[in-house]
Each structure stands twice: as C-alpha cells, then as structure tokens.
Amino acid sequence: MTRVVLGVSGGIAAYKACELLRRFTESGHDVTVVPTAAALEFVGAPTWAALSGKPVATDVWTGVHEVPHVRLGQNADLVVVAPATADLLAKAAHGLADDLLTNTLLTARCPVVLAPAMHTEMWEHPATAANVETLRSRGVLVIEPAEGRLTGADTGKGRLPEPAEIFEYCRDVLSRTETGATLSGDLAGRHVVVSAGGTRERLDPVRFLGNRSSGLQGYALARAAAARGAEVTLVAANSALPDPAGVKVVKVETTAELRDAVLAAAVAADAVVMAAAPADFRPVNESATKIKKSADGSAPSITLQQNPDILHELSTHRPRPEAVIVGFAAETGDDTGSVLELARAKLARKGCDLLVVNDVSGGAVFGAEDNQAVILAADGASVDVPRGSKSAVAHVIWDQVVARMG
Template identity: 85%
Template structure:
C-alpha cells in the first residue's frame, strides 16, 4: 500500500498508523509531500517503513515511480489529508510524487482530512470533498476536538487506530469486489444506533442491559468504509469513536428516540442495533433509595418505553429508506427463536431483522457474532460464526440490494 502524508501538524500521528500497517504484515511505501517533511523527516519514515522515502518525481526516475506506485498499490491512504492536498486531487493537479500517485491509482483511495474547522467548512473544501466522493474516493469525516493551538472544533485527524480499521475494512472488501462495489454506499446517509439505554431509578442506580455496542460500532465503521455519511447514536458505550463517523451520545430510551428520529429524517437507511430498555420507572427518586431495616425491598412500578423501531418503520421520514432492526431472542414455550423473530419482523414493519440467539448470554460483549438476517420479503440469510465486522458487511450487502 501507499501511505501518503501531507503537510499538517497531524503528520506525526501517521507514524502510529504506519506502525499498525507494518506490524500487521503490510508492505507500505510512504510518500510524503515536501511540506510534510517539515513536520516529520524522511529518516523517520524510512526507519518505520523499511523503505527509502522521497517526495519528488525525480528520484529513481528509471523506475517511473510517479506511475508505478499508483498502478501497483492495493490501497492508497493519505493521513493527514490537508485542504491543499484535497484541492489538488479534486482538480487533477500533479506537481509532486503523491499527487501523481493519486492520479494513477486504480485501487481504493482513502483520505483522512485534518485541518482547522474554518478550512473544513469553507465552500471550496466542501465542493472538493463532494467531487472526490463522487469519483469513489473515501473521504473520512474528520473528528471533533482540540486542534492546533487553543482551537477546538471539527477538523481533527481521527484516531490512528480507527483509521487503520477503516483501511483494513476497505482492503478486505477490495479483495473480493470491484472498486465500485467497495464504495457502494457513497453518497448515502445512514444512521446506526448502538449500545444499551439506561433508565434512571435514582442518582446512582438504573435499569439497563448488557449490550456493549460493538456490533453497532462495527456497522458504523463498515458503512464509513463503504463511503457512507454515517451518524452513530451511541447509548452508554465505552468504545473509541469510529473514524469518519458523527457520534451522538445518549443515555435513556427517550433520548435515543429523539436522536434517531432527528437523524432519520434525511437518512437512506437506519440500522437499529441498539438495545433500548423496554421499560422505565414511573417515578424516579431524586435521592438515593435507602435499604430498609426490615429487609424489605422497594416496589418499583414500570411503564413501557416507546417502540422506536416500529415508529420509524411505520412512519418513515423517507418512504424509500431501508430500516433494519435487531432481535435478541432466547425462544420460549410459545415458539423457537426464529418463530418469535418472524413474528417480531411482521409486528415492527421493518425491512430486515437481524436475529441473535442470546441463550446463556451469548453475543453480548463478544468480538464475534452469528445471526440470521430475515427479510420482509420472506428471505433468510444464515450468517455463520465470525467477526462482528463480517456480519456488519453482510447486513450492508442486504441494505444495498434494497436501496438499489
């Protein structure tokens, strides 16, 4: 692969990204711009990659590097990608080795922008990003946080660990799909919910569930790798933000509902991977509930929470949108896991239902999963035991088919 580095202060973070690639066995050629070398010198890149480093097309001319690098790469990723670099890429300018490589690449290209908020939001940058995405380039949304100096806002380079996960996802898909298929969610807006909601009992206690949010985060990361603009509504999740994803944090089911309804208004697809609490207390104590001396327990009266999946399926903000639900089932005297799931699919009115058998606590907190994806059209796709990332892509495959 080719790791391009353009001239921003975040160039030092690309060193960590490079180590992720090399330590996982990838053959990486680092191509910095002249400006990037003002931040991190060529010896650092050469030592970490094990290869000579140049920013000029005139080095090793007999090997035609400005053409060969792009032609032979399985992936080109630029981190950080400055406003200047993206402007050149959008307009086909090629005045150094990196921009020449971008023009000759016929593999997936991923750009991880980093710049000040004003630069990211400038109409010129907005237009350049739209142009690049229309050509199939994956432009990861920058993160929000501390920028250079005292500034804070959107424009921060996403965490190198998460950029690596996006790159690994793109590489995996590119091995078995065309470049067009790799970007099959480009131009789409999707919403994913993740985690488990909490319903407050008193200042220190709550009703909740065991959802870790890992499957929802895998879905968000996979969608970003396929080119989508992703909003992730996260309920009480202790995981790093996926690169290129807008994260909205919520706690209760009511907050989850408000956030999902707001984001779904402009979404092409909504995947409800979160586990909302079905019930909430009728009353909440403003002080900690104390133990009784006689050993008795307080009575807690519950009321049912709104059914978010049924609401967004029945009253769709966009009639052509695709709605995906999840069902964590154990089966009981009334029917098997799949019997209960099919009834739930009909009752909710969604297009797809991902069914997990959670007997004995399976799935929760695990990095792996297995499921059956049921369709409202009567289809059923068995997903064998594997990574949550693999399941995420299979779910998006089903969504893309219906969007098409």
C-alpha cells in the same frame, strides 16, 4: 503481504500518522511512507524510516532507476493519505503531480483513502467542497473529518479522525477488496442512521437498569456505511468505543433520549438501522438519593413502566415513507417458540422491512468480535449470515438494505 502506501501531507496532524503507521506495520502490512516536503517540517524522515523499516523519499529523483513515481502506485494494494490537507485535495482533484505523493496518486489503481484535516473554514470553502465532490465521483474514498479541537484554541469540523478508526476504515476497505466485493460506493449520496449500544434507565444517582450490549455491531454498521459512501449519523447509547471515522455521533443514555435522537435524524434518512438495545422498562420514579440497604434485609420495591417501542414507531409512522427500516432481535427461544419463530412474530409485530436475528443463548454475541445472524425480510426472504467479523456481517446487512432502496 498487503502493500500499503501511507501518504502524509503538511499539516499539524502529521504526527498522528505515526500511530496509523504503527498499526499497519504491527498487523503485518508492508508500508511505504511517502511524506510531502511540507510534512517533513512536522515529522522528520528518520521517524518514518524507523517506524516503517524503509527509506523515505519525497521527490521523484531518489532511486530514479526504479521509477518510484510509477511503481509505488502500480504495486500498492491501498493508498491512504493522512492527513490530507486542502492543498493535497486540490492537487489530487486536478491531477497535479509535482512530488512523489501526487505522482503516486495518479498511478494508483487500487483503493485510495484520503483523511482530510484542516481548519473548519478551509474544509467548508466551496473550492474544497468541489474538490472533494470531484474525488468522490472518481471513486476516491474521502473520509469526513471529525469535529473537535484544532490548532490553537480553535474547535470545529476539520480534525483528523483518530488513527485507530482510520486504520479500521482501511482494514474494512482491504477486506472487501480481498473478497472481491465492490467498492463502488453504493451508499454515496444516501443518509443513514444507525443506533448502537445499550440504554440505561436511572434508579438513583449511582444505579441503573441496563443490558449487555457493547455497541460493537452498531459501530461496525456505521463504519461500513461510511466506507460505502454514506452520510452516517450514529446514535450511540453508553458506548466507550471511539467514534468511527467519517461518522457523526450523537451520544445518549436513556431510551427516551435514544428515541428523540433517532426520530430527529430519521427525518432525512434513507435507512434506519436499530442495532441498539433499548431497555424495555424504566422506573416510574427515580430516587434523588442513593437507595440504602434496609436493616431488616428486605429489598426495596421498584415499580416499572414500559418504555416507548422505537422500532414499531419508526415502522408504522415513518418520517420518510421510502426509508428502509431495519430492526435487531436478540432471542434465546423459550417454551413458546424457537429463536426464528419468535423473531418472525416480532418482525410482523414491529412492521419493519428487515429484522436481523441473533441467537444470544448463553450470552453469545455480546462483546464478541464476531457474529452470525439470520436476516428476515417482510417480503418473506431469509438470508443466513455465517459466522464472521462484525464488519463482514455489517456489509451483508447493508447489501440487503441497498437492494430495497428506491
């Protein structure tokens, strides 16, 4: 059983850690909650004890014969602190240890994830920025806070990411640890752009042309890149999925909007992964009113025009010449060639560096939790990705991207 230490520091977002705790325990993890004294002003010890099934302590003297200030960190498979206040970040960066949680952080030799939450001014203060940089340089995984409503009427960057997404981030870290993968942050200092979901082209006020892309693989790619230390911009087309923790999300609807957002973000990107499924065509004219059925049963005629080829444009007119460009190909094969034959022709036609090929015959892949693929490279290399979670597939894709980065 995986042993998780859930640290909770004294911020208003402490109540959200209850949901994070529930997700860990319901998925079979052994969780010990270590709140700070300030955190108990927001959520009491009985709540943590009831949800975790374990007694709760904040000081190093409770159960001193078991040396908790050393044993908790030594025995943990993961330490996650949510929320992590500016004070907690400062103490962790400077090695201070004045309570059970900060002692645990000093003794932990497992992955440590910190999920900051504070007011925007505190997050942007040079002292906090320096503390975060110090922690990341030591291998601590500090999640970028979300943007949104803060305490009172304030809004801005500093909001705790949603507990479900912090949990997915941590589960990703644990799965990589269990398989022996490195957590060295090989994308630290890199900016990557990922597109996800399926675009929609409006026919009238209520109808659109679209496709079956769920966005799951693109979101897994964004989450995986964040876990590897990247600054991530996710351009999401019509996805109902929650924003991944630590990721900047740009919402779009149409292929034209997707193109504009991706090209704008790609100017500063080290890699662009086009996992979205843009509509190939759009109506020449969008009806201003709902298209009605005709009395004689005839269907309306809709004239289509081709949408811009975003992947080809990125590959042939690169905003950054050294950027790695990755495309996706959802193929079924037909009388002109097999899935891989069609994909190799697409790779040559698009001009990208890598092409992730999915066989979608019979609707496979769309909306599924798992995936399998073949990654084709412009240099002739080919990597078979066995069926696994979309998170696992995402990490294989990033391995190939990292290998080609300058």
